[in-house]
Amino acid sequence: MSLSPQLIRNFCIIAHIDHGKSTLADRLLEQTGTITERQMVDQILDDMPLERERGITIKSHAIQMKYGANDGNTYTLNLIDTPGHVDFSYEVSRSLAACEGAILVVDASQGVEAQTISNVYLAIDAGLEIVPVINKIDLPSAMVDEVRKQLVDLIGCKEEEILLASAKAKLGIGDVLEAVVNRIPPPAGKSDAPTRALIFDAKYDSYRGVVTYIRIVDGVLRTNDKVLFHKTGKIFQVEEVGILEIDRVPAKELEAGNVGYLIAGVKELTETRVGDTVMDSSNPASEPLSGYREVKPMVFSGLYPAQSEHFEELRDALAKFKLNDAALLYEPETSTALGFGFRCGFLGLLHMEIVQERLEREFNQTIITTVPNVEYKVVKTNKEVLLVDNPAEMPSPAEIDHIEEPYVTAQIICPSEFIGNVMKLCMDRRGVYRNTTYIDTKRADIRFELPLAEIVFDFFDKLKSLTRGYASFDYEYLDNRESNLVKLDILLNGEVVDALSSVVHRDKSYDWGRKLSSKLRKLIPKQLFEVVIQAAIGSKIIARESISPIRKNVIAKCYGGDITRKRKLLEKQKEGKKRMKQIGRVEVPQEAFLAVLSLNEEE
Amino acid sequence: MGQDRNHPTIAAPVRAVSSPLGLYIHIPFCEKKCFYCDFYSIENHSQRNEFVAALISEISLACVSGRKQVVDTIFLGGGTPSLLTPTEVETIIDAIHRHFDVAANLEFTIECNPGTVDTKYLYDYRGLGINRISFGVQSFFDDELVFLSRIHNSQEAITAVGEARSAGFDNINIDLMYALPSQTTERLLSNLETGTKLGPTHLSAYALIVEPGTPLFSAVSKGDVKPSEEDTEAAMYETVMNFMAGKGYDHYEISNYSLPGFQCRHNLKYWDVGNYIGFGPSAHSHLDDQRWWNISSLNGYLAHLGNNELPISSMEILSPSQKHDEFIFLSLRQGKLDLRVLKARFGMTLEKDFLSGMMEAGYCTTADDTLILTAKGFTVCDEIAGEIIGLRSVSV
Numbered sequence: 001m002s003l004s005p006q007l008i009r010n011f012c013i014i015a016h017i018d019h020g021k022s023t024l025a026d027r028l029l030e031q032t033g034t035i036t037e038r039q040m041v042d043q044i045l046d047d048m049p050l051e052r053e054r055g056i057t058i059k060s061h062a063i064q065m066k067y068g069a070n071d072g073n074t075y076t077l078n079l080i081d082t083p084g085h086v087d088f089s090y091e092v093s094r095s096l097a098a099c100e101g102a103i104l105v106v107d108a109s110q111g112v113e114a115q116t117i118s119n120v121y122l123a124i125d126a127g128l129e130i131v132p133v134i135n136k137i138d139l140p141s142a143m144v145d146e147v148r149k150q151l152v153d154l155i156g157c158k159e160e161e162i163l164l165a166s167a168k169a170k171l172g173i174g175d176v177l178e179a180v181v182n183r184i185p186p187p188a189g190k191s192d193a194p195t196r197a198l199i200f201d202a203k204y205d206s207y208r209g210v211v212t213y214i215r216i217v218d219g220v221l222r223t224n225d226k227v228l229f230h231k232t233g234k235i236f237q238v239e240e241v242g243i244l245e246i247d248r249v250p251a252k253e254l255e256a257g258n259v260g261y262l263i264a265g266v267k268e269l270t271e272t273r274v275g276d277t278v279m280d281s282s283n284p285a286s287e288p289l290s291g292y293r294e295v296k297p298m299v300f301s302g303l304y305p306a307q308s309e310h311f312e313e314l315r316d317a318l319a320k321f322k323l324n325d326a327a328l329l330y331e332p333e334t335s336t337a338l339g340f341g342f343r344c345g346f347l348g349l350l351h352m353e354i355v356q357e358r359l360e361r362e363f364n365q366t367i368i369t370t371v372p373n374v375e376y377k378v379v380k381t382n383k384e385v386l387l388v389d390n391p392a393e394m395p396s397p398a399e400i401d402h403i404e405e406p407y408v409t410a411q412i413i414c415p416s417e418f419i420g421n422v423m424k425l426c427m428d429r430r431g432v433y434r435n436t437t438y439i440d441t442k443r444a445d446i447r448f449e450l451p452l453a454e455i456v457f458d459f460f461d462k463l464k465s466l467t468r469g470y471a472s473f474d475y476e477y478l479d480n481r482e483s484n485l486v487k488l489d490i491l492l493n494g495e496v497v498d499a500l501s502s503v504v505h506r507d508k509s510y511d512w513g514r515k516l517s518s519k520l521r522k523l524i525p526k527q528l529f530e531v532v533i534q535a536a537i538g539s540k541i542i543a544r545e546s547i548s549p550i551r552k553n554v555i556a557k558c559y560g561g562d563i564t565r566k567r568k569l570l571e572k573q574k575e576g577k578k579r580m581k582q583i584g585r586v587e588v589p590q591e592a593f594l595a596v597l598s599l600n601e602e603e
Numbered sequence: 604m605g606q607d608r609n610h611p612t613i614a615a616p617v618r619a620v621s622s623p624l625g626l627y628i629h630i631p632f633c634e635k636k637c638f639y640c641d642f643y644s645i646e647n648h649s650q651r652n653e654f655v656a657a658l659i660s661e662i663s664l665a666c667v668s669g670r671k672q673v674v675d676t677i678f679l680g681g682g683t684p685s686l687l688t689p690t691e692v693e694t695i696i697d698a699i700h701r702h703f704d705v706a707a708n709l710e711f712t713i714e715c716n717p718g719t720v721d722t723k724y725l726y727d728y729r730g731l732g733i734n735r736i737s738f739g740v741q742s743f744f745d746d747e748l749v750f751l752s753r754i755h756n757s758q759e760a761i762t763a764v765g766e767a768r769s770a771g772f773d774n775i776n777i778d779l780m781y782a783l784p785s786q787t788t789e790r791l792l793s794n795l796e797t798g799t800k801l802g803p804t805h806l807s808a809y810a811l812i813v814e815p816g817t818p819l820f821s822a823v824s825k826g827d828v829k830p831s832e833e834d835t836e837a838a839m840y841e842t843v844m845n846f847m848a849g850k851g852y853d854h855y856e857i858s859n860y861s862l863p864g865f866q867c868r869h870n871l872k873y874w875d876v877g878n879y880i881g882f883g884p885s886a887h888s889h890l891d892d893q894r895w896w897n898i899s900s901l902n903g904y905l906a907h908l909g910n911n912e913l914p915i916s917s918m919e920i921l922s923p924s925q926k927h928d929e930f931i932f933l934s935l936r937q938g939k940l941d942l943r944v945l946k947a948r949f950g951m952t953l954e955k956d957f958l959s960g961m962m963e964a965g966y967c968t969t970a971d972d973t974l975i976l977t978a979k980g981f982t983v984c985d986e987i988a989g990e991i992i993g994l995r996s997v998s999v
Contacts, residue, residue, distance in 0.1 A: 528986055529964055549964070552837035553986035556810040556858045560642075560680065561627055561873045561887035564894055564919065567929055573989045585960065 101184030187257030195219030297345025304341030629883030689727030718755030
């Protein structure tokens, strides 16, 4: 019994963080009876504990619903949930490619935000039909009329096309479902054409190997078919296909227009590539589907085991982690200070934080992370060009002709009374002002060109505090530009600690060096010997601090014959030391390696 | 009769050992609990008779197997052992003689609270063979004694020492405390001066430690008492060390000073990882590679012995790494680390760079293949122990 594409709708929900995307998804699942109210937990699609805790979506999720529409037909609705954060925009564009339409959710009390705009553009670029929904209309602070105007300006729709809803209060959910059926076009593929399916995500399952999530564009996929993964050129036999409900539900076949999963004995994620086209190996289509642009890491940092002997464990953990996060790049590196570890590339700061947190929680690793940095293009005097993603590897100043760093276009939306603060922040971060437009009478959309390195350090936190939490922010890679950059080294008792080196703008280097040394003085505990902290550019010392030796650490008390108690105190002290790194004679706590990130808190 | 690490059953812990044993006997009664003290003691003495009877049966239960082992030190501690009548003490001594072979050169100490001393008791104790007496003097300033909630005053302490001497005690220890809140160096020196003038063979000087669970701890948490600063405490400690050296006392453990030949042999067993058996609630024992300790409650103690069971709370079997750690910190608490023994027993060598760094910084000297702590080294003794213990975990 084949499913008519006419009765399939594939869509996603796009929204700025906290505008109610996951709650709306929960309601759709409930109203279509896909899950009962009893099974329901909040944010049901966000099954990673970290996602629930932070109220964000990190991975894409897909789920199928059956909906009996007002026209009497039962439709198959495939909802592909997407992350909202800027770091994960690649996940968004992947999911968009598997859909014909998008529900655009905007919070009635917040209005259009930076990620609303960037996600809308991605959806429009992907040719999707957009169904605008104003959510949270029951809030006392809802400004439905203003938000309606903003939406008309943003996507050029008619006012009456905008739906009103409150996912929390279960208002307007039926209208949303009807609009999905009536406005979003059915999939256009041909069942009789040679099979083409787009891989929009892949997960590693320890029992089944790699499970790929696919959208069948043309043709059909059946169990036991031999399939060809176009890009990798590998052929696999299909073990199972099926649809995605709360769990995977096996099916005989998946036909054109539908969304589901494919298990084909693929052992490693590297054998599949998200964005690749799955074809019938006996009758391959002549053209693959247009894939995705390669994901490029923007932020780099070193990950080291807190104890050097745990290097192999960390290697295994990273390999396993990568099975479910193809965006994470890593390669081994050696630091004189930290020993053996990995240089990792992340999509952004949130991605870095999440990887770190999941490695600690899910893989039980204690890791030391070095200060994040961007990738520099270094042109040497001999015309050689180097890409440097680790400040420690920066060539000596004499060898450098010039250094280029990545710039981004930053978009900041905030109430107009904060324009001054935002301008000042961006100028302090070496920003180049582009323009300001007004979304409505109260809110401005400010564009700046900023060095990526400047937003890697606490930019977003700063922005939030300068705008009392009202600003939203998004950015996009722009180009590489030549900048007057220097490598700033930190010396402990005269030895350079490579893991603490950073690349900073020359004009800021003195201030930076001074603040960093003083921060380190506070973070490094007193020890048996004096610790001298110096900041240097090349051989020039620009700041100095010292930590006087510990004055007293002895328990001058008699415990009678209770030696155990005393020994346990020492064992505790030993445990504490395990979380430190020995550099020369100095014991450095992990926080010191991230000291740079919180430098501006001091002011 | 399995021996679980956590729920041990030690049928008869006293067994043949190569060196003479020390016996510690914990008397858990005090007239009044001092507000800084976290040792186990109670103010209710109603179960005194039951306690003495239980103690006797504990001794016999522990010694049911094998022949009598040699004992060459006994320490009656507490609590306040001098609350026991000479008759009660005699019963205990008799039990010890029934189950142990008591060496001729026995060192037998009793702890005394200067506020509870009865002159007749002192003569009787001496007559029972007790040959060392330790007075919890703490201070010779009455306001400091009040702060410490001691029941005696300064004059009583001086008198008590004199009476002990008359009763025939020539091996006398005085406990003093320093680093009391807002204590001055002048007062500390005055306490040391008065204390040494009494001519003790041994003097212990402990810094006041704020232990969790004590009334002092809550007073500090509430902000009613401000403990002394680290720098002050370290400086006072150095003052004590210098003063005692000037008076000819040997600084042989963190807080202990003695005239030549008068080190406390019983306490040395603790610090030399020697063998000792503790009887009474909360008492600790060590035999070969085993440590165990009794429950810290008189009722629990009585209940166990009422059932003819040893009142053991927990035991542990020391792992090689724990033995290594203990050797290092216990050696350092005695101000010295024998590098030959470290190498021979634990295969550990300290790097030349490490040693020379420690010497340059003035923490230690070396002589005869032994690391010897300076006064400055003693002030950071635990840090140095942690450092050396840490070296091993890196190199292995």
